Structures are given as C-alpha cells and as structure tokens.
Amino acid sequence: MAFTDEQLERYSRHIILKEIGVKGQKKLLAGKVLIIGAGGLGAPAAMYLAAAGVGTIGIADADKVDLSNLQRQVIHTTNDIGKRKVESAAETMRAINPDITVNTYYDFVNSSNIMDLIADYDFILDGTDNFPAKFLINDACVMAGKPFSHAGIIRFKGQLTTVIPGEGPCYRCIFKNPPPKDAVPTCKQAGVIGAMGGVIGSLQAMEAVKYLTGVGELLSGYLLTYDALKMEFHKVKLPPRGDGCAVCSDHPTITELIDYEQAACDMKQ
Amino acid sequence: MKITVAGETKEFDDGISVSKLIELENVETPQYVTVSVNEEFVDSGAFGSTALKDGDNVEFLYFMGGGR
Ligand SMILES: [Zn+2]
Numbered sequence: 001m002a003f004t005d006e007q008l009e010r011y012s013r014h015i016i017l018k019e020i021g022v023k024g025q026k027k028l029l030a031g032k033v034l035i036i037g038a039g040g041l042g043a044p045a046a047m048y049l050a051a052a053g054v055g056t057i058g059i060a061d062a063d064k065v066d067l068s069n070l071q072r073q074v075i076h077t078t079n080d081i082g083k084r085k086v087e088s089a090a091e092t093m094r095a096i097n098p099d100i101t102v103n104t105y106y107d108f109v110n111s112s113n114i115m116d117l118i119a120d121y122d123f124i125l126d127g128t129d130n131f132p133a134k135f136l137i138n139d140a141c142v143m144a145g146k147p148f149s150h151a152g153i154i155r156f157k158g159q160l161t162t163v164i165p166g167e168g169p170c171y172r173c174i175f176k177n178p179p180p181k182d183a184v185p186t187c188k189q190a191g192v193i194g195a196m197g198g199v200i201g202s203l204q205a206m207e208a209v210k211y212l213t214g215v216g217e218l219l220s221g222y223l224l225t226y227d228a229l230k231m232e233f234h235k236v237k238l239p240p241r242g243d244g245c246a247v248c249s250d251h252p253t254i255t256e257l258i259d260y261e262q263a264a265c266d267m268k269q
Numbered sequence: 270m271k272i273t274v275a276g277e278t279k280e281f282d283d284g285i286s287v288s289k290l291i292e293l294e295n296v297e298t299p300q301y302v303t304v305s306v307n308e309e310f311v312d313s314g315a316f317g318s319t320a321l322k323d324g325d326n327v328e329f330l331y332f333m334g335g336g337r
C-alpha cells in the first residue's frame with residue numbers, strides 16, 4: 001500500500017522520525033486498538049490514536065455525555081450532552097482523521113461480551129472507572145493473550161502499567177482481588193483534576209503507539225505513578241510474573257471470567 | 270537504619286515491621302495497600318511479622334479505580 005500525498009502530508013511529523021518512518025506509519029494504519037471507556041482516560045487516548053492514524057479504533061462505553069463529564073472528557077463538547085459517548089467520540093475522531101475506521105460499542109463490558117469484543121484488536125486500553133471492569137479487562141486480556149494498558153486516576157494522582165500476557169506481570173499480580181464496595185474511593189466520590197486524564201490517557205496512547213510500531217521499551221514490569229501536587233513521576237519496578245498469580249501464572253486458579261459486583265456509586269448509568 | 274520508601278531514602282528505627290512503616294508513612298487505606306520490599310511482594314498477612322533491614326527498598330502500590 002502506497003501513501004497518498006495527503007497521507008504523506010498528514011503523517012509527515014511521524015514519517016520524519018527515524019524510529020517511525022514510512023514503515024512505522026504503515027504499522028499504525030494497519031493497527032487495531034480498542035478503548036474501553038470513552039471518558040477521562042479514553043478521551044485523550046482516542047484523540048491521539050485517531051490523529052496518529054491508527055487504522056482501526058474501537059470504542060466501548062454504555063454511557064451518555066453528561067455536563068459533569070466535560071471538565072475532563074475533552075473528546076465531547078457541550079453540544080454533545082445527552083448523546084451516546086461512543087457516537088460523540090467517534091464523531092470527534094472521524095473529524096480529526098477521516099483516514100481511519102472507528103467501531104463503536106454502546107455496551108457495558110461484562111464476562112459474556114468481552115472476549116468477542118477484544119478478539120479483533122491488537123492492543124486494548126483500559127479507560128474504565130471501576131474495579132470490576134478493571135479486573136475483568138485484566139483477566140480477559142490475560143486469557144486471550146492480548147496486551148493492554150491499565151490505568152487509574154483519582155484526585156491529583158494517576159498510574160499506569162502495560163501488561164504483556166505470558167511475559168510480564170498483570171494487574172492481578174499486584175492486586176489480588178478488587179477492594180470491597182466503597183472501601184477505596186472512586187473519582188465520582190473523591191474528584192479528579194481534569195488534566196490528569198490528559199496526562200495518563202496520553203501515556204496509554206503512547207504505549208499503544210509503541211506497541212504497534214515496536215519502538216522503544218514498553219511499561220511492562222513497571223507501574224508508573226504520577227503525583228501532580230508534587231509534580232513527580234515514580235516508576236515502581238514490579239516483581240516478575242510468578243507462580244503466585246491466580247490468573248496469569250502457569251497454573252491459574254481463575255480460568256473463567258468473573259463479574260464482580262459494581263460499587264453502588266458507579267451504577268447511576 | 271535507612272530505608273528507601275517510594276524512591277526517597279529516610280531514617281527509621283532498627284528492625285521496624287512493614288506494619289509499623291505503613292503507620293509511620295500514613296498510608297491511605299492501609300488494609301488495601303500492596304507492599305513490595307526489594308522488588309518482592311509481601312503477603313498482607315505478613316506485614317506485622319516482616320522486619321525491615323537497613324538498605325531495604327519499599328514501595329507502596331495503591332488501588333486507583335477512576336478513569337472516566
Ligand atoms: Zn498476574
């Protein structure tokens with residue numbers, strides 16, 4: 001496939017990078033990334049991946065745009081209030097880059113649909129806002145052997161890691177089980193600074209781009225934390241994937257997906 | 270003794286346990302924190318019985334559930 005003049009121009013700042021070049025840009029255009037959650041993390045990630053020319057981007061979310069989302073979910077505008085988030089996000093992505101295909105999934109992920117959802121994609125981004133979804137995405141990606149970026153944000157803090165199943169540690173290697181309902185605050189209860197989604201979601205997009213192009217070192221085996229008040233990034237080296245993990249060890253005890261109970265405060269949708 | 274906590278090296282009393290360090294460091298939601306010492310996870314049931322040594326590198330890993 002040869003680039004059109006328009007593509008050469010659109011992606012010129014990528015193509016000029018010796019690490020990316022024409023080859024890397026072709027990989028991006030052939031790449032398929034699924035973003036679960038079109039919110040604080042998913043919004044900036046989706047916009048950067050669309051702009052980067054990731055050829056197929058899936059976006060899953062069962063919510064509609066609410067006024068309280070707009071403080072951080074920069075892919076939606078005031079005119080989008082009431083619209084399905086996946087449609088609003090898709091419109092923005094297509095407006096940024098008509099060169100790409102956007103697939104929308106107006107649905108909650110659960111144990112019965114997630115395997116089908118992730119099957120067609122090369123890399124998954126977790127942009128969800130609750131522990132049941134985060135554990136479900138981890139377990140499904142581990143079982144399906146799909147690399148993914150996990151992230152979480154709250155107040156002035158954020159963190160992320162990249163999981164390469166079979167190679168590095170997974171989310172459940174760090175946290176064995178979801179915390180009980182309401183034991184750990186969510187963004188809705190505790191608040192989150194709007195730009196945090198921009199910082200961490202953009203880092204997730206960066207990992208997706210690196211994975212698709214094979215450039216650099218992925219954040220596998222590390223948890224990167226960011227504290228905006230101290231303006232500090234800290235990279236925590238994780239123990240290697242070992243025998244202890246219930247889902248990613250060579251002898252897992254979790255072999256079926258689990259639908260954990262959703263924290264009550266997250267159920268308003 | 271000196272212990273490095275989240276990348277910062279500080280002075281502590283000799284032989285304190287992981288539980289004591291959690292208390293001294295004012296760890297939020299201490300019952301749900303994951304702790305690694307020298308890049309190995311410590312089982313939460315062993316926080317009280319795990320004594321720290323001079324030069325240990327301790328990390329606290331926290332649940333962060335937000336994203337949308
Ligand atoms: Zn694991």
